[in-house]
Amino acid sequence: MNKTTVTHARARANRPRRLLIHLGLIGFGLVMLYPLLWMLSSSFKPADLIFADPSLLPRRIIFDNYIRGWNALERPFSHYFLNSAIVTAGAVIGNLTACSLAAYAFARLRFPLRRLWFAIMLGSIMLPLHAVIVPQYVLFSNLGWVNTFYPLIVPKFLATDAFFIFLMVQFIRSLPRELDDAAAIDGCGYFRTFWRIIIPLCMPALATTAIFTFIWTWNDFFSQLIFLTNPDTYTAPIALRAFLDSTGRSSWGALFAMSMLSLGPIFGFFLAGQKYLVRGIATTGLR
Amino acid sequence: MTVETARSTRDSQKGAPATEQATPPSADGRRPGHRDRREALAAYLFLAPWFLGLIFITAGPILASLYLSFTDYSLLAPPEWIGLDNYRDMLADPRFIRAVKVTFIYVFVSVPLQLAFALLLALLLDRGVRGLPIYRSVYYLPSLLGSSVAVAILWRQIFGTEGLVNQVLSLVGVQGTGWVAHPDYALGTLITLNVWTFGAPMIIFLAGLRQIPRMYYEAAAVDGAGPLTRFLRITIPLLTPIIFFNLVLQMINSFQTFTQAYVVSNGTGGPADSTLFYTLYLYMRGFESFDMGYASAMAWFLLMIIAGLTAANFLASRYWVFYSDE
Numbered sequence: 107m108n109k110t111t112v113t114h115a116r117a118r119a120n121r122p123r124r125l126l127i128h129l130g131l132i133g134f135g136l137v138m139l140y141p142l143l144w145m146l147s148s149s150f151k152p153a154d155l156i157f158a159d160p161s162l163l164p165r166r167i168i169f170d171n172y173i174r175g176w177n178a179l180e181r182p183f184s185h186y187f188l189n190s191a192i193v194t195a196g197a198v199i200g201n202l203t204a205c206s207l208a209a210y211a212f213a214r215l216r217f218p219l220r221r222l223w224f225a226i227m228l229g230s231i232m233l234p235l236h237a238v239i240v241p242q243y244v245l246f247s248n249l250g251w252v253n254t255f256y257p258l259i260v261p262k263f264l265a266t267d268a269f270f271i272f273l274m275v276q277f278i279r280s281l282p283r284e285l286d287d288a289a290a291i292d293g294c295g296y297f298r299t300f301w302r303i304i305i306p307l308c309m310p311a312l313a314t315t316a317i318f319t320f321i322w323t324w325n326d327f328f329s330q331l332i333f334l335t336n337p338d339t340y341t342a343p344i345a346l347r348a349f350l351d352s353t354g355r356s357s358w359g360a361l362f363a364m365s366m367l368s369l370g371p372i373f374g375f376f377l378a379g380q381k382y383l384v385r386g387i388a389t390t391g392l393r
Numbered sequence: 394m395t396v397e398t399a400r401s402t403r404d405s406q407k408g409a410p411a412t413e414q415a416t417p418p419s420a421d422g423r424r425p426g427h428r429d430r431r432e433a434l435a436a437y438l439f440l441a442p443w444f445l446g447l448i449f450i451t452a453g454p455i456l457a458s459l460y461l462s463f464t465d466y467s468l469l470a471p472p473e474w475i476g477l478d479n480y481r482d483m484l485a486d487p488r489f490i491r492a493v494k495v496t497f498i499y500v501f502v503s504v505p506l507q508l509a510f511a512l513l514l515a516l517l518l519d520r521g522v523r524g525l526p527i528y529r530s531v532y533y534l535p536s537l538l539g540s541s542v543a544v545a546i547l548w549r550q551i552f553g554t555e556g557l558v559n560q561v562l563s564l565v566g567v568q569g570t571g572w573v574a575h576p577d578y579a580l581g582t583l584i585t586l587n588v589w590t591f592g593a594p595m596i597i598f599l600a601g602l603r604q605i606p607r608m609y610y611e612a613a614a615v616d617g618a619g620p621l622t623r624f625l626r627i628t629i630p631l632l633t634p635i636i637f638f639n640l641v642l643q644m645i646n647s648f649q650t651f652t653q654a655y656v657v658s659n660g661t662g663g664p665a666d667s668t669l670f671y672t673l674y675l676y677m678r679g680f681e682s683f684d685m686g687y688a689s690a691m692a693w694f695l696l697m698i699i700a701g702l703t704a705a706n707f708l709a710s711r712y713w714v715f716y717s718d719e
Contacts, residue, residue, distance in 0.1 A: 124522075127517060127520075127522065128522070128523075128524075130517075131514075131517060131518075131522070131528055134514075135528065135531040135532065138531065138532065138535060138589065139531060139534070141547055141548075141551055141557065142534075142535075142538070142544075142547075144557055145547050156550070157555040157556075157560075158555075158560065159560070160557055160560040160561050160564070203442075204442040204443065204446075207439045207440070207442060207443075208439065208440050208442065208443040210439055211435075211436040211437075211439035211440045212440075215432055215433075215435060215436035215439070216429070216432055216433070216436070217432065217433035217436035217437060218433060220436075223440070226447070226452070227443070230447075230451050230452070232645055232699070232703070233451060233455070234645075234648075234649050234695060234696065234699060235649070236649060236651075236672050236675055236692055236695055237455060237458065237692045237693070237695060237696045238450070238451060238454035238455055238458060238692070239679070239692070240454075240458050240461060240679055240685050240688050240689050240692060241453070241454035241457035241458050241461065241689075242450065242454050243679075243680070243685075244457075244461075244468065244685070245449065245454070247468070261446060261450045263442060264442045264443065264445045264446030264449070264450055265442050265443040265446050266446040266450045266451055271443070295435075296432070296435040296439070297435070300439070321537060325538075325540050325541045325542075327540075327541075327542055327651070327652040327655070328651050328652065328672070328676075331655075331676075332676075332680055343541065343542040343543075343652075346542045346543060346546065347542055347655075347656060350546055350549075350656065350659075351659070358550060361546060362546075362547075362550075365542075365543035365544075365546050365547065366543070368541070368542070368543050369538055369541065369543050369544075372537055372538060372541070376530075376534065376537055380526075380530060383533075383537075384529070384533075384596055
């Protein structure tokens with residue numbers, strides 16, 4: 107990407123050294139990925155081999171683990187995946203709507219106390235969830251929302267993931283203001299300007315928001331553990347933990363199989379949205 | 394505070410305000426007060442969801458948990474004011490002290506190691522290596538998966554008595570132990586897991602390295618500076634803001650680690666409380682024994698620790714962070 111003539115010339119002079127660097131990078135990458143690849147391969151191995159065979163190629167491939175894992179708990183795993191999908195979809199839609207609305211106001215509109223509210227919004231980015239979880243639990247249990255998906259979705263519709271507001275504010279500020287002015291001259295109100303001008307131009311920022319919200323919510327464990335205690339409402343991570351709890355040595359294969367399936371969507375989004383992921387991390391330090 | 398804000402604040406100090414776009418007071422020429430009021434009204438409407446969130450989900454609960462931290466509260470009966478008792482109990486509670494110690498060891502060992510790996514790999518990848526996107530993706534993948542239950546389950550197997558690590562060790566004739574079940578090693582397995590997720594800070598380092606002008610290196614090379622001198626005198630000083638940013642961010646993140654410790658120790662923080670992370674103990678007190686007052690006091694203590702660390706990092710940064718325009 108950033109190859110300059112200097113590095114080119116240097117690179118040609120240092121061919122053996124470059125090869126060495128590549129070998130090192132590949133070797134290190136293999137060590138990094140080995141556990142994941144081994145889990146994938148072990149999910150197709152019989153149980154006794156999981157505890158005896160460190161190699162990546164299963165000597166015998168069986169699909170038994172996937173069948174047994176799928177039906178290991180009270181309900182088939184599809185139920186838990188569906189729950190995860192509902193929570194995740196709700197969170198994504200909530201973050202996209204609420205954060206873009208707030209970001210437009212912060213980036214474009216003038217109003218009293220704007221600087222104060224903006225500073226509070228920035229300050230809330232680093233707020234640990236653990237610091238507010240007890241009062242949130244009290245509130246949601248008084249509303250009768252424990253063991254529903256509301257505690258996991260409604261906060262997203264109230265723009266509580268301030269990272270994404272900030273991300274979009276930065277993005278909207280980089281758009282030329284003349285577009286807003288032209289829209290105003292054409293008689294667009296604030297909401298029309300937001301909806302017709304800003305939102306279509308914000309697609310990259312919206313994509314980053316959607317992908318990160320998806321991955322975080324799909325991976326989330328802490329708040330789902332707290333708010334979902336009824337097995338019917340379990341999401342995939344909570345179901346996996348319940349499975350781990352009830353499991354003996356013989357079901358590790360099935361446990362691995364379900365773990366692999368639960369990583370599947372993340373891996374898919376990772377492949378599809380790499381560009382946005384890299385941009386998101388580089389600009390705001392999300393992970 | 395991010396890479397981009399750091400940049401834009403610097404720009405604005407040079408006299409080009411990025412935050413306040415100066416619009417003439419009355420854009421339509423007539424009745425400026427009316428237009429301003431309309432704009433303000435629109436802004437508050439756009440911000441309405443955020444304000445509700447502030448009241449009910451973020452700022453409100455912070456204040457509520459401050460109040461609850463001075464009470465005895467178990468959800469069943471109304472909170473009862475007990476003054477500073479929760480805080481006194483905390484400081485006299487050996488498990489609380491243990492949790493603070495375990496978490497500090499975890500943060501102060503794993504974050505520097507993680508950043509060292511991140512920087513090293515970023516430097517190797519920055520030299521115009523062919524296939525950069527592939528390497529970057531491979532190294533980044535663990536960061537995405539690292540906080541999932543699935544990977545924590547994997548870790549529990551890998552470092553178990555008959556796990557992958559011991560299988561590999563036995564190939565070279567070394568007899569391993571049950572790492573996750575051993576009080577001396579269990580925390581080490583979680584530190585390894587955190588170091589394994591060095592990909593996210595690595596990408597931030599890569600973005601930072603790309604912003605260092607190539608001509609600095611060329612000029613230094615002309616003056617006869619070797620690779621080590623160039624690294625120590627150009628790369629490191631110009632990268633300190635990014636190092637600093639990563640340090641603050643990763644420390645705050647690591648302080649809140651929960652899933653890995655919960656799954657690997659099966660929700661106990663064991664063996665012998667060796668993986669009793671702060672958030673895990675908070676969860677146990679608040680949501681297993683329903684000691685909400687005590688949990689709130691712990692939440693506030695956590696808030697103070699994180700605020701304190703962030704402030705300390707900012708103060709220390711005066712001495713070692715170098716901004717190029719100073």
